[in-house]
Amino acid sequence: MWPFGKKAKQPEAKTVEEKPKPEPPSEVKLECPICKQTLEKYSKSRFKCPHCRNWIYFRDNRLMTRETYEKLREEYYERRYEESLREIFLEDLAKLGLNEEMFRRREQELLKKTGVTPKKNAVLRSLFNETILKIKDLNEMQERYHNLAIILNREGEETFNILQAAAKTRLAALKKEGFKKVYIVPSQNCEACKQWSGKIMTIEEALKSMPIPIRECKNYPYNENCPFCVCFYDPEYDEEYLMAKFRDSR
Numbered sequence: 001m002w003p004f005g006k007k008a009k010q011p012e013a014k015t016v017e018e019k020p021k022p023e024p025p026s027e028v029k030l031e032c033p034i035c036k037q038t039l040e041k042y043s044k045s046r047f048k049c050p051h052c053r054n055w056i057y058f059r060d061n062r063l064m065t066r067e068t069y070e071k072l073r074e075e076y077y078e079r080r081y082e083e084s085l086r087e088i089f090l091e092d093l094a095k096l097g098l099n100e101e102m103f104r105r106r107e108q109e110l111l112k113k114t115g116v117t118p119k120k121n122a123v124l125r126s127l128f129n130e131t132i133l134k135i136k137d138l139n140e141m142q143e144r145y146h147n148l149a150i151i152l153n154r155e156g157e158e159t160f161n162i163l164q165a166a167a168k169t170r171l172a173a174l175k176k177e178g179f180k181k182v183y184i185v186p187s188q189n190c191e192a193c194k195q196w197s198g199k200i201m202t203i204e205e206a207l208k209s210m211p212i213p214i215r216e217c218k219n220y221p222y223n224e225n226c227p228f229c230v231c232f233y234d235p236e237y238d239e240e241y242l243m244a245k246f247r248d249s250r
Contacts, residue, residue: 032056033065089120095147097135098127121155124148138173142166154222163213163229174235175203181236182206192216193231200236 030039035052046057057069064072093099106127110118118126128148135141145166149159174182183200186193192214199211213229221228 028058028061028063031063033063033068039063092124092147092151095151096124096128096144097131098124102127121152121157124151138169138176142169142173145169149228150222153226153228156223156226158226159228160213160215164210167210167212167233168207170233171203171206174233177235179203179235182233183236184212184231185234186212186231187217187219187229190214190218190229192218193229196231206233 028042030042031037032039032049032051032054033056034054035049037049037051039049042056042058042063044058046055048054049056055066057064057066059069059072090100093103103123107118107123110123110126125148128144132141132144135144145162149162149166152162153159171182181200181202183198184196186196188194196211196214201209201211212231212233214231215229217227217229217231219228219230220226221230
C-alpha cells in the first residue's frame with residue numbers, strides 16, 4: 001500500500017458575522033439644573049455645582065435637583081409598597097380559595113347593588129360565606145376559617161365568632177376521624193390561656209362549653225391592638241381509639 005496518503009484538507013474557516021455594536025447611551029446634558037451654567041464634568045451619584053454650590057443628583061441618565069430626586073425616590077418607594085400590598089392581597093385570596101377575578105366581580109356586584117364602593121373585607125366576607133359551604137373536607141374548612149380570622153384581625157376587626165367556627169369545625173373533623181376526647185394546647189404568653197394547659201375533655205363536652213377561643217385572651221400576634229386567641233385542640237389517643245384502629249387494621 002502506498003505509504004503516502006493525500007494530505008487532508010483543512011476545514012474552511014467559518015465567517016463570523018459581526019454583531020452590530022450597541023449604540024452609546026445618550027449624552028448627559030452638562031448643565032446645572034439650578035443655575036443653568038455649563039458643567040465640565042459630572043459624577044454618577046451626586047456632586048456640588050461649582051458655580052452655585054447646590055447639590056446635583058444623577059439619576060436616569062440625567063442631572064436633577066435634590067427636590068426632583070427626592071420626589072422620584074418617594075414615588076419609587078410608593079410603587080414598591082403598593083406592589084407588596086398587592087402580593088399580600090393575592091396571597092390572602094389564595095388562602096381563602098379565591099382569586100382576584102372573583103374578588104373584582106363581587107366588588108362590582110356589591111357596588112351596583114348598594115351604589116357605594118365596598119370595603120375589601122366586606123367583599124372577602126361575602127365571597128367567603130358563599131364558598132365555605134361548598135367545602136366538603138372539614139380540615140380544609142377549619143383552615144379557611146382560621147385564615148379568614150387572621151386576615152380580618154390584621155385589619156383590626158373582631159374575629160372571635162370566626163375563631164369559634166374554626167374550633168367547632170376542628171372538633172367535628174376529629175370526631176369524624178374517630179376520636180372521642182381532645183385536649184387543649186394553649187398559648188404560654190397569656191395567663192387566661194395557660195389555665196387550660198393539658199385540660200382533657202370529650203368532644204361533646206368541648207362542643208357544649210366551647211372553652212376556646214378564649215375571649216379574654218391577651219395574645220397579639222397579628223395586630224398589636226387586637227387580641228387573637230391561638231389555642232387549639234389536639235386529639236387524645238385514648239385506649240378505646242387505639243383498639244378501634246387496631247381492629248380496623250387487621
